[in-house]
Each structure stands twice: as structure tokens, then as C-alpha cells.
Amino acid sequence: MLTSSENEETFLATYNKREFDAPLMTVDPVLFTYHEGLLKVLLVKRSNYPDKGLWGLPGGFIDQDNDQTLEQTALRKLKEKTGVSPPYLEQLYTVGNAKRDKRSWSITICYTALIAHQICEAQISTVIDAKWIMLDDVSNMTLAFDHSHIINTARERLKQKALYSIVPAYALPETFTLPELQHLHEALLGKSIQKKSFRRRIDQAELLIDTGERRSMGSGRPAVLYRMKKDSGKYTFVRNLEN
Amino acid sequence: MLTSSENEETFLATYNKREFDAPLMTVDPVLFTYHEGLLKVLLVKRSNYPDKGLWGLPGGFIDQDNDQTLEQTALRKLKEKTGVSPPYLEQLYTVGNAKRDKRSWSITICYTALIAHQICEAQISTVIDAKWIMLDDVSNMTLAFDHSHIINTARERLKQKALYSIVPAYALPETFTLPELQHLHEALLGKSIQKKSFRRRIDQAELLIDTGERRSMGSGRPAVLYRMKKDSGKYTFVRNLEN
DNA sequence: CAAATAGTGTCTGTTAGACACTATATG
């Protein structure tokens, strides 16, 4: 236990953290993107034991000398693999128990991150131990530790956000069309959305800026390209879409 | 860094966790209750440095030999002070950075918990270093570490839940009246709610069981006593109350 | 009876669902 000290200064000077056996501690970001109609998640191949050779989340240990916050650890690990910082990063949850890592009691602080596929495609294709995996394929893979479960939880949370926000838009390029955004939401929900309902609420909340540009799918009427207003990701509709 | 090993068994046998300097790691539950028309939070007086003598959350270190999960750590710390396990415990968020604890890089995994005042009143009154503090007074106190900020975050999250669920009901006794529940929600929201709206949505979702009992306020018509159905805390209304 | 508290009836306003319609592109 803590030794008694006369005052806080003496206490700090003689404090030995290693008196306690600390649990293992990592940060694991779940980075999603949306490309060619598919949801994808970034996985890396583990080069060390345990679970060496298995694919898992691009996480790692906190660098106490260089990371000032947990968010910085998450961003640093993502930047190592993608070369960039994602426009959306939010804490998901923390899982910690005695059994998830063979080495010891282990804790991981998980984050959900979103990025446009095009922004990091170049860098990822040069890194042989990292790749985008289609979310629907992940359920058939054996991932390291409890990473499958963490990815499912992240997906579930993002699905909920698709019901009351346009947060998923951060998985698209800076400019995008409303049909693209709707298809992304539909991929997350696993069901189609009424086009009119989807557009009406985004219109009324004034979340997007018309860029004046359009983009055609090849045939058919071209769609207007929009850009998100700042903080549109923080807006929540008072009423949810059907689940 | 990790030494290379021929296989996972050899790796685990020679693995030395202490090669890494781990951050400090605690679990901090924020336990709320509602009593005599007031929201209260459980605080304890710190008996050790740092911040010795200040009031703070009833948290502590993980006991790797006895806690199997983070939730168990949270429940164990709460049981030490209140004598019981709360009916509601949910992870809030994890805060971790280089500055929040003078000793070193530090992480705390925070939980929101709710309990009826009567259930733990007897035990708490015997523990001199723990007491219920009115939430409105907390903002005028200097608490240990960043515990004021954590309590504000917990309160904010609970306020949001009051808009789309009846989770706050876990801060009431097992049986309670609708006026009691409404007043609790109003305390969280800081504004009054239309009685009809509040009751209509709870009726339609069939979240409560009529116990057949009634309770009078002394004068006036007695109110029906209800009990929550199992999992009513997980129900979310599709539409929020006004914020 | 009055006063106090619990609980209901009912109208309005907002917003999502449904779905048919119009608009604009390619070939």
C-alpha cells in the first residue's frame, strides 16, 4: 500500500508506481470508410505474439513521453498506417478483464474513426501489413484478441448514429452527393430509407452547403455535390429514422 | 521492445510486462441518487496523497486477483462505501492524459451508477468518509483531480437519457409514482415537462407495472405506485422530449 | 365546501413514411 508521508511533496518524491502490478493497456481505433458501395474497416497483421500473424485493429501502447492524451495515441497509431489524421475520432468504450489477453489482465480503450477512402488509399497500398477489409467479411475471419467483438460494437454504435445524425458523412470525401450519403446510411442500417424523409430532415437542419458542382453517375440526372458545414456531425435530429 | 521468440508459448513464458512503464490506472464510478427533490452524488474524502483531504469520486485501483472485469472493480468500490450493488451501472467514458495526476500519466475508466437513496442510507451514515452531496453544491467545491469535470459529464449524459428513456428511474426506490419520476426528470433537465406528454409515452411503451398500491402526499389524490418492467431502462423512445 | 395533488381529453404542430410525380442526364 501507499507509504504514509508528511506532505504531498515528500509523497510524490518517494512514490513508486511499480509497487503496483499494472494491467496491460492499449488503445485500439476502429477506422471505417465507405468505398464503391461497401463499408470497410482498417486491419493490420500482427507481427508479434500473442496472436502473431492474425489480423487485428491498428492499435498499440501509449507512448507516455510523446502522447499527451489518449486521443493522441489513437491518432498516432492511425497515422502510422494511413499517413493522415481522420476527420472524425470519438471514444467508443473501454474493455478490460482478466481473460482477453493471454499475458495478463488487459485493458483497451477503443475509438471509432471515419475517413474518406481516397485520402489514405495511396499510403495504405504501400504498407503491406495493413488493408481495408469489407465489414461483411470480418464476421468470417478470426481476428486477434476480442477485436471482432469491438468492431461489431463500433458498427452498432455507428448504425445508431445513422438514425439521428449525419456523422457517417465523415467516411465520405469532402464533397459528396445526397444519394451517396443515403446509400452509406442504408448500408449501415441494412435497409432502405425513404429518399424524401432522408433529404427533408437534412434540408431543414441546413447541415450541408451546395458547392454549385454536380456529379453524374454516367447515365441519368447528375446529383448536386455538397460539403458538410462545420459541426454538422454534432447535430442530432429530434426524431429518429425507423430502425 | 518485445524480444523475438520462436513460438507463442516461449513468448508468454519470458514476457515481462514491467519492461514497459505503465500509466496509473483507476476506475471511478459516479453514483447518483434522488432524494427529497434533489439530485445527489456520492463523494468520499481522500485519505492519501495526492489531493489528500479533498473530496472525490469513490474509485480506486483494479484488484487483478479479485476483479475479473472493470465493472467488478466499479461495483467493488461502490459496495465498500454503500454496502450494496446499484441496479444501474454503465460505462461513461475514459479519460487519460499526462497531466491529470501529479504522479504520472494517468487513466481512469468512469462509470455512471444509479441507486435509491433508502437502499444505502443506513450504511453510508456509518461511514464517516463518504456522503451524499447535492449536485448543485458540487460546482462550488474543489474536488480531487478532474472529478468535477467527470461528474459534469456524467450529469450531462444522464440528462440526455432523460430525454429519450426512463433510465433515471433507477435512482428511485423499486416502487415509485409517476409524479416522482417526472420531478426527477425535470430536475435533470432543469425545466418542467408537460405532464401529459411524459405519461403518454410511458403508457404507450408499457414500461411500468401498476402495483395496485397508492401513495399519498398527505393532501390531494394519492398517486399509483409503479414498478419498472425488466429491461425498461434499455427502451428508447423514437422521439425526444424538448431539450 | 376549498385546496391540493393525480390523472385525462383533445386540439395543434412537427416530422417521418409512403409513393406518385416531375426533372435532367445519356444514348
Place this chain on the structure above:
DNA sequence: CATATAGTGTCTAACAGACACTATTTG
């Protein structure tokens, strides 16, 4: 022109806000 895709008009249904009303208790 046909086909494909984008975008709109408009009716209905669900549900929260407002607020007046009724119901049941004590004194």
C-alpha cells in the same frame, strides 16, 4: 424516343406540446 438517376409534392400516421378539464384525497 427509352432508360436511368436525381429530386419534389402531398397525403397520412405517429407523437410531443399546450392547456383545460375531471378525479380523488384531506381538512
